[in-house]
Amino acid sequence: MIDTKEIKKIKLTPFTRMSATIYAILGLVSALIMLVIIIAVQASGITAQMAPQLANFNWITGVGIPLIVILPVVSFIVTVAVSFISATLYNLLVPRLGGIKLELEGEDLQKIPVVAFSLITSAIGAIWAFIIGLLMAAFLSPFFSLISSLPIPAEITAELSNSTGTAINGSLVGSVGILVTLLLVIGLPIMAFVFGFIWNALLALIYNYLVIRVAKIKLNFSQLTGTLYELTHIPVMPTALAVAILYALLGLISGILNQNYGEFITNFIWYFIATAIAAKAYNYLAPKIGSVKLNLE
Numbered sequence: 692m693i694d695t696k697e698i699k700k701i702k703l704t705p706f707t708r709m710s711a712t713i714y715a716i717l718g719l720v721s722a723l724i725m726l727v728i729i730i731a732v733q734a735s736g737i738t739a740q741m742a743p744q745l746a747n748f749n750w751i752t753g754v755g756i757p758l759i760v761i762l763p764v765v766s767f768i769v770t771v772a773v774s775f776i777s778a779t780l781y782n783l784l785v786p787r788l789g790g791i792k793l794e795l796e797g798e799d800l801q802k803i804p805v806v807a808f809s810l811i812t813s814a815i816g817a818i819w820a821f822i823i824g825l826l827m828a829a830f831l832s833p834f835f836s837l838i839s840s841l842p843i844p845a846e847i848t849a850e851l852s853n854s855t856g857t858a859i860n861g862s863l864v865g866s867v868g869i870l871v872t873l874l875l876v877i878g879l880p881i882m883a884f885v886f887g888f889i890w891n892a893l894l895a896l897i898y899n900y901l902v903i904r905v906a907k908i909k910l911n912f913s914q915l916t917g918t919l920y921e922l923t924h925i926p927v928m929p930t931a932l933a934v935a936i937l938y939a940l941l942g943l944i945s946g947i948l949n950q951n952y953g954e955f956i957t958n959f960i961w962y963f964i965a966t967a968i969a970a971k972a973y974n975y976l977a978p979k980i981g982s983v984k985l986n987l988e
Contacts, residue, residue: 693801698790699918700986701778709976709983710774711767716972717965718766719759726755780815788814793910798926800908803895813887820883824875831871897940898933906933912987921982925970935963 729750781790788811794802898908911924935958942958945951973982 692796694795695792695804696795696912696987697792697807698781698985699785699988700782702984702986703775703778703782705981705984706778707771707774708980709973711770712976712980713969713972714770715763715767717968718762718764720968722755722758722762725758726751729755777815777819780818781811784811784814795910795912798909798911800910801903802899805892805895805899808895809888809891812891813884816887817880817884821876821880824877824879828872828875831875832868893944894937894941898937901940902933902937905936908933912985915984918986918988919984920987921984922973923977923982925973927967927970927974930970931963931967934966935959938962 733750789807791811792804792807793800794804906929908930909926910922910930911926912920913923914920939955939959939962942954943952946954977983
């Protein structure tokens with residue numbers, strides 16, 4: 692029997708702690724893979740042939756080994772901020788937009804209702820785009836102000852005016868700055884919402900009608916009290932396979948659009964490995980640092 696659950700609230704601390712720890716592990720695995728590649732490349736002598744001036748530079752100790760520390764630490768810190776803010780935004784938006792709904796049969800995720808999933812995820816993406824656009828506008832604003840205040844040599848002004856048919860002066864530069872600010876603060880969030888909605892709807896549709904014919908994401912929830920549930924276990928292989936097929940199909944669509952057909956294969960390999968590691972890490976960490984807890988109704 693299908694049991695539809697709506698994620699009403701995400702408990703911030705368990706979600707943030709688990710997400711950051713898993714991404715730190717993925718960062719460590721990525722660093723180790725990069726170290727192996729660097730060792731192989733340096734041993735082959737390719738770097739010395741391509742850049743003789745770097746022949747005496749030890750890429751293993753200079754780059755590879757530091758990455759083993761840097762990538763996990765940076766991944767952990769960044770994910771703490773992103774996860775906490777994203778979960779907070781989700782909790783604030785649910786009463787207004789509705790939460791993500793999951794149609795479950797036992798531990799099998801049978802369907803992701805498209806509109807509910809796409810609406811709130813694209814709204815969160817739009818808010819992040821607004822934050823990023825605001826920071827970029829604040830960063831660029833002093834430069835536009837400085838340029839608009841500088842005197843422009845007459846010969847340059849005349850040449851640009853003749854080529855564009857528009858008088859070039861400080862006020863025009865200021866207007867361009869205002870336009871760029873509006874595009875970053877208003878245009879970027881709108882684009883993020885529209886394209887995010889389309890992309891997430893496509894993701895849900897592909898899962899609902901194609902992926903589940905081969906594999907299904909599996910989530911083992913346990914009721915703690917009332918509407919509070921914890922995600923106790925994630926079956927590794929079926930979930931990794933389902934996610935890999937999902938993103939492989941998305942990669943196929945993207946590859947057709949940009950003529951990069953190899954994205955289908957690379958997406959499958961990358962998402963299978965990353966999801967398997969993440970699920971395995973979650974199952975190991977849940978009893979030790981606490982599982983993700985959600986209010987489901």
